[in-house]
Every structure is written in C-alpha cells, then in structure tokens.
Amino acid sequence: MPTNIDRIRSIVIEQIIEETPTVKTFVFKDEISSKAKPGQFLMVWIPRVEELPMSVMVSDKKGYAAITIRKHGFGSTALFNKRLGDLLGVRGPYGNQFKIDKESKKALLVGGGTGLVPLMRLTITLNQLNIDTTVIIGAKSKEEMFFEKQANDFLDKTKHNVIISTEDGTYGVRGYATDVMSIIVNKDKFDTVYTCGPELMMKKVVDIGLANSLSIQASLERYMKCGVGICASCCIGDQLVCKDGTVFNEKQLSTMIDFGRMYRDKSGRKVNFHM
Amino acid sequence: MHRRLKRIHEQYNDLLSVSLAGLQLRNPTMLASGFLGISQDVFNRLYRMGAGGIVSKSISIEPIEGYRNPTVFSLEESSYINAVGLANPGAEAFSREIASNRNVPIIVSLVGSSDNEFPSMIKKFDGLNILGYEINLSCPHVAKMGMEVGDDPEMVCAIIKKIKSNTHKPIIIKVGIGSVDVVKIAQVAKDAGADAITAINTIRAMAIDIETMMPILNNRIGGLSGKSIKPVGVRSVYEISKNLGIPVIGCGGIFTWEDAVEFMLAGASAVQLGSVIGYKGLSAFTTITKGIKKYLERKGLKSAMEIVGLAHKY
Structure with missing residues (x-):
C-alpha cells in the first residue's frame, strides 16, 4: 500500500448508512484515512465523474473511515447513488485540524x-x-x-x-x-x-x-x-x-x-x- | 516600467538580481503560470515569501470553467499530471483583480485561439502596474488553444506580431514539447519579435487507475510537470539559449537551488517554480534563492547573471 498520502488509493464501499432521505454515510477500509485529524479532508474520486473534497467521518471499526454525502450537485448525487462494493479513490487527508486548548473547560x-x-x-x-x-x-x-x-x-x-x-x-x-x-x-x-x-x-x-x-x-x-x-x-x-x-x-x-x-x-x- | 516598480527593483540590485528582456527581478525565482495565479492577495503573499516575479494563470478573453475534477493529481516521482483546462476568470475580471497591484512584479499570462483575441486583452492590462506578458502557446490539453496554436508556426508568428503592435511591454513566449521542435518554434517566436522565451510547459501525459481500470483525469490526457520533466527542460533551455541567443526563462521540475543553478548554467536568466509548491509550500522561493546566493558566494561571483549559459561552451 502506498504511504504517500498524495497518491490515489482505491477503496471499496463496505457499508452504507442512510442518515436521512438525502444523506448517506459510506464506510470503507483505509488505514491512512482512519487516522485523519478533526478538520482534515479527503479528495474523494468518483471514477469518470468528479473528485470532491470531503471531511473524514468516523467509523467504529479499526482501520476504517467514512464519508458522509448530501445529495446536492452533479458530483455528490453520483456519489450518493453508489452501491455497496463500488470502488472509489481517496487521497489525503489534507489540511490542518481543530486546535484544542488544554486549559479548555x-x-x-x-x-x-x-x-x-x-x-x-x-x-x-x-x-x-x-x-x-x-x-x-x-x-x-x-x-x-x-x-x-x-x-x-x-x-x-x-x-x-x-x-x-x-x-x-x-x-x-x-x-x-x-x-x-x-x-x-x-x-x-x-x-x-x-x-x-x-x-x-x-x-x-x-x-x-x-x-x-x-x-x-x-x-x-x-x-x-x-x-x-x-x-x-x-x-x-x-x-x-x-x-x-x-x-x-x-x-x-x-x-x-x-x-x-x-x-x-x-x-x-x-x-x-x-x- | 512603472516608476514606482522601478524604484523597488533598484533596491535589490545586488548579487541575486537578474535582468532579461527589459525586466529587472530582485532574484531569479518566479512563480510559474498555472499555479496559484488568480488572486492579488495571494500574489502579495508570494512576493512577501520571496518570489522575484509572478506569472498569472493564463487569461483568456472570456472566463473558462475548465474541466471537471479530477483535474490534477500527484505521481510518486514528485510530479503532477493536470488537465485543469485553462480555467481562468477571463480578462475583464482578472484585470479588476490586479487593478490595485502596487509593488508586485506581475507578468500576465495570456492565452487565445487566434491573433484577433489578443489586442482587446492587452488593452485591459496595458495600463496596469504589470511588468509584461507571457503568451501561453504550449498548454498541452485544450483544443484550439495552447499547444495546438504553438504547433502552428504561422499562427505563432501572427499572434506575436499582433501583440507587439499593441504594446510596448516585453512579451515572453512560453513554449513546450509539441509536434514541432521546441527550438524551431522558439526561432519563429524570436523572428516575429518575442523578447524572451519560457521553456518548457507541461508534457502531454496520462495515468490509468488499475483497480477501476479507468483514466484518472476527467479529460483523460493532461500535462506532466515536476521532477519527471526536468532533464527535458534543461535540454530545451540549453538548445534555445545556445542556438538562438534570446533570453530564456527556465521551467520544469525545479525543486532545489541545485536545479535552479543547473537551468541557469543551461542558459536561463530566471527560473519558474510550480510543482515544488505543492510538495514544499511557498517557502520554496526563499529556500531556493538562499541556495543560489550561497552557491554564487562560494564560486566567488558578483552577479547571478554571470552563470547564465556558462555550459554553452561545452
């Protein structure tokens, strides 16, 4: 598995959670994404359709991560319509993260x-x-x-x-x-x-x-x-x-x-x- | 040159400053066209970060949205393949964007599909505080623009003559690796009145994802930049500079001060940085400039211009 976060990594949609009629969460196995920091995002490749920046959602399974999609435009609708077992690509995670002040109460x-x-x-x-x-x-x-x-x-x-x-x-x-x-x-x-x-x-x-x-x-x-x-x-x-x-x-x-x-x-x- | 800009550049008239085609830069590093090139605020930041000059994204007469993503992605070898599709805000919006430019040495990159598109664009920019123009005749992934124009010597000649008759500012022609030899196109550009050449643009390339078995770029084919193309860039600069004697700006996979010096020895009076920014951030300008300075000092030289084309005698 490539360790360079910039390379596109193939992932398989292993679980789909329907959050609302227009929002779904896709769970996938990817060690690198599972360690994303809060605030970081992935570039998610929908093959031959689009690539979208998306925040990394949590999965309760070790070594897994998720993305949560709202059906909205051309790319997000194509992504929303993906099925179990479909292939996507991800690169990243990119960006900084929320900073928590240790003194925060x-x-x-x-x-x-x-x-x-x-x-x-x-x-x-x-x-x-x-x-x-x-x-x-x-x-x-x-x-x-x-x-x-x-x-x-x-x-x-x-x-x-x-x-x-x-x-x-x-x-x-x-x-x-x-x-x-x-x-x-x-x-x-x-x-x-x-x-x-x-x-x-x-x-x-x-x-x-x-x-x-x-x-x-x-x-x-x-x-x-x-x-x-x-x-x-x-x-x-x-x-x-x-x-x-x-x-x-x-x-x-x-x-x-x-x-x-x-x-x-x-x-x-x-x-x-x-x- | 604008009086105010001239004063600022005179302050930098030391070891690192370079001059070519009537341009004076405080150091040889420039931002390559296509990278970060749409925002005056970002230009100001790049200048604060040490860039000697800034070339905008290629601007067309009308706005272009470009291709759908993926438009750019990274390869293992510190290289990118991109097919952004010349996305740009268009001459009108971009001239408003940089209208407030005060002291940043901006070179506006222009792209068009025929000579008739250039005069009206020049009209929008010529009164602004800019150093000159770079003409993109070598984008490898958009039909009827860039390389398709650059591969047509008659069109290259017509465009340059049309631009020269509409401005007194220096014009730099950006050439690349197309079906007509890069040295030949540079010769045509020189004969038509170009003041300098930038070499090289990205090179037509492609990548296919083996899991989905599909091309990654939405446009399928794009342009390769970064470390992979550096030796081709060095060769192009060497041949153009040595054979034609026209000022050349080197571009293509410059990641370190050593790369920059190599391009200058090949004949480049200045160098453009692009892909390195994605891997090392905006500090690349300072790092590379400092490295060049140390090298010049170590070699006991008085000016960066002294190393330009030194390898020509071999």
Whole structure:
C-alpha cells in the first residue's frame, strides 16, 4: 500500500448508512484515512465523474473511515447513488485540524448538515480529554436531522449536552442553530466554539463568538481542484483553505473580508453567497 | 516600467538580481503560470515569501470553467499530471483583480485561439502596474488553444506580431514539447519579435487507475510537470539559449537551488517554480534563492547573471 498520502488509493464501499432521505454515510477500509485529524479532508474520486473534497467521518471499526454525502450537485448525487462494493479513490487527508486548548473547560460545537462531520471526529477527542461539551445540531426539519445519536455516543465519558434545532420546529428547538447559540452563550460560560456548516451560518457563529469574546475555530469549505495548495481555487484573501485551513481561528476569520460574503467559482471569478 | 516598480527593483540590485528582456527581478525565482495565479492577495503573499516575479494563470478573453475534477493529481516521482483546462476568470475580471497591484512584479499570462483575441486583452492590462506578458502557446490539453496554436508556426508568428503592435511591454513566449521542435518554434517566436522565451510547459501525459481500470483525469490526457520533466527542460533551455541567443526563462521540475543553478548554467536568466509548491509550500522561493546566493558566494561571483549559459561552451 502506498504511504504517500498524495497518491490515489482505491477503496471499496463496505457499508452504507442512510442518515436521512438525502444523506448517506459510506464506510470503507483505509488505514491512512482512519487516522485523519478533526478538520482534515479527503479528495474523494468518483471514477469518470468528479473528485470532491470531503471531511473524514468516523467509523467504529479499526482501520476504517467514512464519508458522509448530501445529495446536492452533479458530483455528490453520483456519489450518493453508489452501491455497496463500488470502488472509489481517496487521497489525503489534507489540511490542518481543530486546535484544542488544554486549559479548555467548556466547549461549544455548532454544526449544520454535513458540516457536522468534522465536529463528530472532534467530539471523540473532546471526550478523551474529558471536556464538558455542548453540541448544537441545526437542521431544516426532523426528517433532515442526523448525527444526534452519534454525538451522544461519542461524548459518553464526558459531561455533555446535545441540542437540536430545526427551522420548521418539527424536532427540538424551533429556529436556527445560531438562535440557540445566542441564548446559551449568555447562560453558560463557554471558552471555545467550534463550528462547521453552511458559511452564512458560520459567519453568524463567528459574529456571536466575537461579541462574546470566545475563542473560535471554524472549518471552512471552498471549491477545490488540487487539495494541495497549488491551484488557489479555494483561496480566501491570501489564505488557502486546503493548506492553511480548513480550520481558522477568530483572529484570522475577523480579517477575512470575503468570509461569509464571497467565494470563487470554477473559473476563479468571485461570486457572492446568496443571502 | 512603472516608476514606482522601478524604484523597488533598484533596491535589490545586488548579487541575486537578474535582468532579461527589459525586466529587472530582485532574484531569479518566479512563480510559474498555472499555479496559484488568480488572486492579488495571494500574489502579495508570494512576493512577501520571496518570489522575484509572478506569472498569472493564463487569461483568456472570456472566463473558462475548465474541466471537471479530477483535474490534477500527484505521481510518486514528485510530479503532477493536470488537465485543469485553462480555467481562468477571463480578462475583464482578472484585470479588476490586479487593478490595485502596487509593488508586485506581475507578468500576465495570456492565452487565445487566434491573433484577433489578443489586442482587446492587452488593452485591459496595458495600463496596469504589470511588468509584461507571457503568451501561453504550449498548454498541452485544450483544443484550439495552447499547444495546438504553438504547433502552428504561422499562427505563432501572427499572434506575436499582433501583440507587439499593441504594446510596448516585453512579451515572453512560453513554449513546450509539441509536434514541432521546441527550438524551431522558439526561432519563429524570436523572428516575429518575442523578447524572451519560457521553456518548457507541461508534457502531454496520462495515468490509468488499475483497480477501476479507468483514466484518472476527467479529460483523460493532461500535462506532466515536476521532477519527471526536468532533464527535458534543461535540454530545451540549453538548445534555445545556445542556438538562438534570446533570453530564456527556465521551467520544469525545479525543486532545489541545485536545479535552479543547473537551468541557469543551461542558459536561463530566471527560473519558474510550480510543482515544488505543492510538495514544499511557498517557502520554496526563499529556500531556493538562499541556495543560489550561497552557491554564487562560494564560486566567488558578483552577479547571478554571470552563470547564465556558462555550459554553452561545452
């Protein structure tokens, strides 16, 4: 087996978990991916279709890892439709990771959609370090909510609280994850907030975090071609999300003019996020 | 050259500075076209990291999205194969991107499928704070652009003449390994008025995944860069520089200061770095520049220009 993480490694989809009608988790054996750090990503090759940057999901089997896919565009839909036994390729893991301050006493995780993936990997570390952890999972509706059980299971050895918010109120608290965050940061004394999800949600998380003088770690997502710091498709200001990120702290985030405002499309043109 | 830029470059007029075709660079390292070349903020960072010059991604008259991924992947031998497909934001958006450039020595790479596309692009960039143009006549994986133009001597001649009549800035022609010999195309470019040659571009290549039994690149065929192509680059620079006497910029698998010096001995007045950035990061510019400096000092030389083409006598 090649040890160079840049080489494409063939993997077989050995298990498929249906999280929601539009979200699936594929489990596969790959020693290198199983050791990915929270916040790192793989470039996942869907042969003859696409290659997508994806966060590495946890598997409970040793030497295994997983990816969690939301059916969305051309590439992710092709991936979503893959079956047991199908072949994919992966390279990586790439990027930095969430940094956990050893002094940290109380952590807050705010995630939405497949942005929950790096946060799930993070909960395992927080559990090991015995850090009191609150997770806010944001979803559109009960039907589209996932990872509640995983969050509780992964945090079994530490004090924890998993809060669900749904936009339509069909489960948990009605509203956005950031609405819940606004309320609980005033009640509890968190030191760090970790976030991953839609960028406009993260922008709100960062704004609330800054207003409350919290340390912030956000894992950002951008369109990528290379994953290794040579194409600049993923750049925000002078930072490359693939190489300098994916995780940025409050200092970096507060100077990123385009964070929550603009991204670059496949041609490299800047495009506004839809508000 | 813009007065402000000229002042900045004069500050670096020491051991490492090089001049070619009217360009003055504070050191011989440049960013190769195709790498990191779309953002002014990233250009500023590269300049802070020590790059002597920066060549943008190849810009076309209209934006190009490029091919679907996989567009680039790594081989075992510190090399990449890519078929990005000349993705770029287009002349209009890119001219806005670099409109605020102050002191970064930017060379705009242009690509087009006929001579008629260049004047309007030049018009957008000529008033900006840039050093000159590199014309990509050698991208090996896009139909009717790059190498398909570069393999046509008449078209090469027409494009260069058209550009020369529309700008006073230096123009550098980037050549590669196509079906017409690289030295011959460089000769055509020189005769048509090119100020310098960059050699070489990536070389047409392919890789197939043996498990899925499928080509990896979405475009199937791409261009090989990195260590694998270095000897071909050195040979091309040597032959072009020795036979034509035109200033040459070396490109192709430069990973270390030793590689850079080898290219300069072959005749390169400056060198371009690309693939190395993926393996060693942006610090490659400083590492390589420092290595060249030490080498020059050890050899008791006063200027980097002294080693350019030293191997020609053999």
